[in-house]
Amino acid sequence: PRIRKMLSSGVCTSTIQLPGKVAVVTGANTGIGKETARELAQRGARVYIACRDVQKGELVAREIQTMTGNQQVLVRKLDLADTNSIRAFAKDFLAEEKHLHILINNAGVMMCPYSKTADGFEMHIGVNHLGHFLLTHLLLEKLKESAPSRVVNVSSLAHHLGRINFHNLQGQKFYSAGLAYCHSKLANILFTQELARRLKGSGVTTYSVHPGTVKSELVRHSCFMRWMWRLFSFFIKTPQQGAQTSLYCALTEGLESLSGNHFSDCHVTWVSAQARNETIARRLWDVSCDLLGIPVD
Numbered sequence: 001p002r003i004r005k006m007l008s009s010g011v012c013t014s015t016i017q018l019p020g021k022v023a024v025v026t027g028a029n030t031g032i033g034k035e036t037a038r039e040l041a042q043r044g045a046r047v048y049i050a051c052r053d054v055q056k057g058e059l060v061a062r063e064i065q066t067m068t069g070n071q072q073v074l075v076r077k078l079d080l081a082d083t084n085s086i087r088a089f090a091k092d093f094l095a096e097e098k099h100l101h102i103l104i105n106n107a108g109v110m111m112c113p114y115s116k117t118a119d120g121f122e123m124h125i126g127v128n129h130l131g132h133f134l135l136t137h138l139l140l141e142k143l144k145e146s147a148p149s150r151v152v153n154v155s156s157l158a159h160h161l162g163r164i165n166f167h168n169l170q171g172q173k174f175y176s177a178g179l180a181y182c183h184s185k186l187a188n189i190l191f192t193q194e195l196a197r198r199l200k201g202s203g204v205t206t207y208s209v210h211p212g213t214v215k216s217e218l219v220r221h222s223c224f225m226r227w228m229w230r231l232f233s234f235f236i237k238t239p240q241q242g243a244q245t246s247l248y249c250a251l252t253e254g255l256e257s258l259s260g261n262h263f264s265d266c267h268v269t270w271v272s273a274q275a276r277n278e279t280i281a282r283r284l285w286d287v288s289c290d291l292l293g294i295p296v297d
């Protein structure tokens with residue numbers, strides 16, 4: 001029990017309520033995202049469940065509405081493996097909503113076999129990094145207009161094994177499913193830091209998060225990981241526990257001065273040397289803009 005407690009510590013104790021606030025959570029039809037969306041709805045926010053399978057999303061929205069009594073839980077199609085879908089989501093959202101106060105870039109894939117997104121990006125870097133990079137870019141003006149507002153990027157402890165190799169960003173020369181995931185999670189942290197630098201003074205702040213080791217569908221592509229998760233299930237966080245650090249970063253008052261930092265168990269935590277490299281962060285930003293056809297500023 002003591003080991004279990006240690007591995008599942010970190011609770012968002014903020015009591016803030018969110019009437020009139022608008023939040024978008026990607027990949028909120030299951031796992032950590034679903035629990036994050038549920039808590040935001042519980043506090044009265046209008047919550048957009050942005051997911052690739054609208055049917056799954058609708059079932060979850062009904063469940064959250066019933067549990068929280070908040071009817072303002074909306075489902076919108078967002079496939080992060082397709083930039084047309086990301087642009088369509090953003091276009092409709094911007095037309096529909098006056099504000100965006102909380103963006104949780106939560107969706108993710110782990111250890112999938114080598115495959116490409118609709119735009120030809122390797123799946124991990126394409127969905128986990130480039131998809132969220134484009135989404136954030138498209139929603140940034142709305143976030144600025146709604147300030148104070150926040151962007152939370154769900155990364156991982158796995159970033160420690162990641163490396164940004166600009167000559168093999170798409171796994172074209174060498175591919176390992178496990179490492180591809182780690183690289184994409186490192187990209188999440190570098191993106192957060194560069195975004196924080198660029199948003200200084202705008203009222204929009206951003207944080208990256210390691211949610212802990214959490215029982216979810218993330219391990220679906222790996223027999224070994226599924227087996228590990230089952231074997232050690234007693235030590236693994238529930239999705240509700242896994243959502244705590246995302247919620248902490250989205251809700252805690254007075255966190256603005258820590259914009260750009262990485263959090264685990266609701267505390268600032270250390271990141272790898274490459275994750276602190278400003279030159280790599282800036283270059284990754286420029287390369288990402290280039291790949292996505294966003295003008296580099």
Ligand SMILES: NC(=O)C1=CN([C@@H]2O[C@H](COP(=O)(O)OP(=O)(O)OC[C@H]3O[C@@H](n4cnc5c(N)ncnc54)[C@H](OP(=O)(O)O)[C@@H]3O)[C@@H](O)[C@H]2O)C=CC1
Binds near residue numbers: 028029030081157
């Ligand atoms: N679980 C863990 O131990 C850890 C998780 N994390 C991170 O937490 C985040 C949430 O993961 P978790 O809840 O555990 O995993 P789940 O697999 O349970 O949830 C992932 C979510 O991402 C969605 N998703 C995947 N691909 C796309 C896509 N192309 N477009 C839109 N949505 C997509 C999934 O949708 P669908 O249901 O349709 O597949 C699902 O809703 C991830 O970023 C992950 O890297 C980090 C460290 C540890």
Ligand SMILES: CC1=C(/C=C/C(C)=C/C=C/C(C)=C/C=O)C(C)(C)CCC1
Binds near residue numbers: 157158
């Ligand atoms: C060693 C060990 C564990 C650690 C697993 C870790 C460290 C998993 C990390 C997963 C990540 C980072 C996934 C996604 O990003 C368990 C299973 C808790 C059980 C006890 C033995």
